[in-house]
Amino acid sequence: MHEVEWLEFDDWAAMVWQVVNDVEIAVECAVDARGCALLAVPGGKTPVPIFRALAARSLNWPKVMLLPTDERLVAEDDPLSNAGLIRAHFGTTGATIMPLCERVDIDPGAAGRAADRRLRVLQWPFDLVWLGMGEDGHTASILPGPDFEAALSAPLSRRACGVVPDPPPKEAPVARVTLTRAALVATRTLMLTISGDKKRAVARQAIEDGPRSATAIGRVLAECSAPIKVVWCK
Numbered sequence: 301m302h303e304v305e306w307l308e309f310d311d312w313a314a315m316v317w318q319v320v321n322d323v324e325i326a327v328e329c330a331v332d333a334r335g336c337a338l339l340a341v342p343g344g345k346t347p348v349p350i351f352r353a354l355a356a357r358s359l360n361w362p363k364v365m366l367l368p369t370d371e372r373l374v375a376e377d378d379p380l381s382n383a384g385l386i387r388a389h390f391g392t393t394g395a396t397i398m399p400l401c402e403r404v405d406i407d408p409g410a411a412g413r414a415a416d417r418r419l420r421v422l423q424w425p426f427d428l429v430w431l432g433m434g435e436d437g438h439t440a441s442i443l444p445g446p447d448f449e450a451a452l453s454a455p456l457s458r459r460a461c462g463v464v465p466d467p468p469p470k471e472a473p474v475a476r477v478t479l480t481r482a483a484l485v486a487t488r489t490l491m492l493t494i495s496g497d498k499k500r501a502v503a504r505q506a507i508e509d510g511p512r513s514a515t516a517i518g519r520v521l522a523e524c525s526a527p528i529k530v531v532w533c534k
């Protein structure tokens with residue numbers, strides 16, 4: 301694991317400002333160096349105020365491609381949809397938004413394989429993988445259940461897979477497609493945004509446990525050789 305830079309904020313405005321600036325720098329560096337920027341961004345609730353502020357920035361959006369780190373297998377107009385969340389915020393910026401799933405009415409395994417095929421056209425690595433984390437230590441949709449180890453130990457050539465969480469997470473009890481750990485760590489820089497005391501304790505323990513961590517976030521960060529920044533807000 302690369303050394304972790306850990307930042308803490310007492311208020312959301314300061315945290316949002318920090319993360320927006322970091323994303324802006326990642327985009328500018330990528331566009332200057334390679335003419336485009338490839339970013340994976342989290343779903344769920346935590347990134348919402350950050351998305352709002354980021355979308356208002358005048359970045360070179362037409363050069364930016366945004367993917368969700370994971371998807372809940374629901375229609376894009378469902379409030380649980382991560383692609384829907386991203387489109388709602390960045391849809392008018394000029395960025396290209398690439399949902400992981402074209403179809404959500406198929407079984408999770410097939411949806412995962414279809415996402416994997418779609419992702420093969422992209423020029424990797426990511427310029428930025430921005431992760432969220434649940435209080436149980438899941439990140440992207442690498443959730444406890446029968447697909448947990450497969451998502452973590454998939455080879456480099458496998459970028460996405462289907463996940464049936466067991467137990468179903470209470471905030472979004474649906475099947476998922478997630479970027480694999482191999483895909484998530486194929487990045488020039490990685491950022492994790494979290495809030496609340498519980499998540500701080502879980503993330504700290506996961507980092508301390510490293511590859512022996514029982515949590516997805518611990519196992520992902522342990523494999524990451526890019527610079528890692530954790531941004532926490534009370």
Ligand SMILES: O=C1O[C@H](COP(=O)(O)O)[C@@H](O)[C@H](O)[C@H]1O
Pocket residue numbers: 342343344345346347369370371372382431432433434435438439440441472
């Ligand atoms: O299910 C998911 O959960 C995590 C954490 O979400 P939050 O609402 O607690 O911020 C999120 O990062 C992931 O993308 C999402 O699908």
